Amino acid sequence: MQQHETAPDAIFIVTPRVLNFPKNGRTSLVLKAMCSGRDETDQWSFSVNSQLPECFTIVENPISTDGQIVVTYNGLLGTHLRSLPDITVVAELGNFRKSQEVKVQVGDVDEFGQIRPNALQCLICVLQFTEAGDRMPRILSGCGHTICDCCIKEIGDGNRTACPFCRVITNNFYPPNFSLIQAVEEKNHQIAASVMSAPDCCDDPTVECCENRHHEATMHCKDCLKDFCQICFAVNHPTRNNHYFLPIKDKGIQIPKCRCSRAAASCVCVNQYCTNPEKFDCPKCYELHHKNCGPWGVTMDCLAERLEQIEAFLRRIQWNQTHFTKKAEVISDSLNRLKVDAKAHLRTVKDCKNKREVQEFVQKEEARLIAKEEQALMRSESARSLIRKLEKCVARKTDLHQAQELIEEARIAKSCKVESL
16 A cells, blocks of 8 residues: 555654653643654554553543643652653554654753753744744644744745755644643743742741741732742632732731630720730720720721831831940950050060059950950840841731830830940
């Protein structure tokens, strides 16, 4: 038969030749098998032989002539498997048979390297391929070269296109290059991930991410009333596109829950003689627990006033901390100069009694300066610790109703004078 006679001249192509699966997570990759230079009446069929472990599944396209094969990895490869068997893709036409091997790898993304940008460009117009539209990569089935859909239309002559690289004619069969489309998608994901900054990881973040307490939160979801870093927000909100978020610095003051846990504590007791430790309540609980305290204040106004007060304390204590540190540096310089001057002076003193007097004076002065330096450093460190607490309180805006002790501590620290050293 004619198709059997022409079959040996056909070129069997499988792309890609290597499947790189990331180590963690479920991933599906597509193999594309095709025969170029075939007669239009040829009915090729494609099959797959594989000895891959159970963590891989292979699904062939029901249309055998399409040659699209989906390989899925479930992310559960055992650590004892150091290498994986190849996948064998077979093309058959009557008694004629061709095969190609595809290598399978599982590892970290960095092990496979980054996709070269020019590998995702059409070599005719030198524009980036896209996942759809005029710049979708299409295969010239006559030779296997890939150019974009737009260039095929421009250089084609009706239903025939001569490959600009090898001049082989393709007759109106330009299947999408699914491997390149998948690479374009992956590159777009990489770009999107690089634009989204990685979260700051630390043991003591100013505002904790609700998904990971070691991540610094950068945004607040007004619908969930939770704080997120960018990465965790993107991962946990894929189906919540209607949720409204804002930068963490623009987050509003959070009104605490009432002790009854059924409503917001919108009332605050402003009676200075009240002995009830719980000052914030809902209207019903206020009438119950503060019935002799007189009119209540508005919680939001009270918390806003506290926030302003804490911010003012924070600025003053930051100023103090800076000056305590500078004072310690000045004292340290004075101590070093004292030691140098004392050595120089002792060389000029010949009388033993005078030498002892100089040495005693220097020792006392050294002890005095060292004590002052230690005091300055201690106050600087104490101020730094308090600054951290104030910064958290200002940034989180969730525990302003419990900040009275912090305010008292800040008031005492504010009164510390640098000159007292």
